[in-house]
Amino acid sequence: MNPIIHQLTDLDKYVTYNSKPLCLFSGGLDGSYLLYYLSKLNCSEIYALTVDIGGDLDKKFVSEFCQKLGVHLLIVDKLIEFASDFVVPAIAAQACYLGGHPISASLSRPLMAKTAYEIAEKLQCNIVLHTSDRSQNSLRRFNGALHSLGTSACFGSPYEFSAIPREKKRQILNEAGFRMFDDRLYSSDSNFWGREFEYGKLDDPEEINVPEFLYKWTQKTCKEKNINISIDFSQGIPIKLNDAYVDFIPLVNKLNQLVGSYSLGRYIGLEEIGDGNKVQEVREMPAAFILFSAYRHLESGCLSAECIREKMHLEQLWVREAVEGRWYDPLRKATNAFIQQLAQEVNGSVSYELSEGQVKLTSIKAEKPLYIRDRSFYDTLDRSADKFSQALQQLYKKNCN
DSSP states (O other): OOOEEOSHHHHHHHOOTTOOEEEEOOSOHHHHHHHHHHHTSOOSOOEEEEEEOSSSOOHHHHHHHHHHHTOEEEEEEOHHHHIIIIIHHHHHTTOBGGGSSBOSHHHHHHHHHHHHHHHHHHHTOSEEEOOOOTTOTHHHHHHHHHHHHTOSSEEEOTTTTOOOOHHHHHHHHHHTTOOTTTTOOSEEEEOSSOEEEESGGGGOTTSOOOOGGGOSSSSOOOSSSEEEEEEEEETTEEEEETTEEOOHHHHHHHHHHHHHTTTOOEEEEEEEOTTSOEEEEEEEOHHHHHHHHHHHHHHHHHSOHHHHHHHHHHHHHHHHHHHTTOTTSHHHHHHHHHHHHHHTTOOEEEEEEEETTEEEEEEEEESSOOSOSOHHHHHTSOOSHHHHHHHHHHHHHHHHO
């Protein structure tokens, strides 16, 4: 079994001149400090891997920082794969943690781990590193994915047992001439699907006070008092916005901007970590907010109650496997297959009226509806077997007109 990296002293033990460590790097304080630490270990080749899946990624910064350290930087665009293989299935799975906040990092981590695994194999890197600590479920997600994928490298996070305060990391980097972290008071994680924040007072559930400046997508910028929007789905995938065909990634971007401008899509909730304790999660995900709502309403018009009941049970199983780092394991894959089979029947459109901080459902139109639009007419139908079936078909046709 490959050694697991748990602390910084493990790097002192395993990193030699001939080592080729690969470190996942998005430009944050933790990753920057880790690369700086590695640069002091007399290692001939160090690789930083930046997986581009949208969000707040500053490519210029990561490039300049790695250049100053003499670190080889690889920036790999995985946005399309992230959208199609991780976010789209999450919509059908109604991927909210215990029905609360939509998951985001739980979707990005397995893709980042797979990308690191593939590149490490190609470059023959013998160490794969990330920067999660014990209070982050991403520790399980990265390690779980790398284990499931069967990496031949030793892997892990040196911050699991080496808890260095952000202030200390910032001070050491400042003394080394890297003074670009002075204004980074909070830790953040983002992709095109969501933005998350943590550290300091953000982590205290008993005194919740999120600075407004942290929010970028859900700042009130709407120019109209209210607005109507409609979203069309085909086999569970959103394909139209306001009756116009839009590819999935720009559709999500537009919804983040449009729905977020009405201050919709902010979430605060607790999430359990590996040792049974819980940590606070703060995030903004306006596109997820409206797409999850629309999907649930539409599937209620397309699927039987029995199908939806069983699906709701499996949704949380799907989420649990993703959150706890078993994305590539058989249980999540099997659960996903069931959910995606039902998604083939989810066709139609859902409409809303948006106003500041509020959303009002205005229409559900299923392609093959199971709902009744005229109860009075339904109550008058002849209940004899053959006539009832024919009359019901006429009623469904009426629904579609």
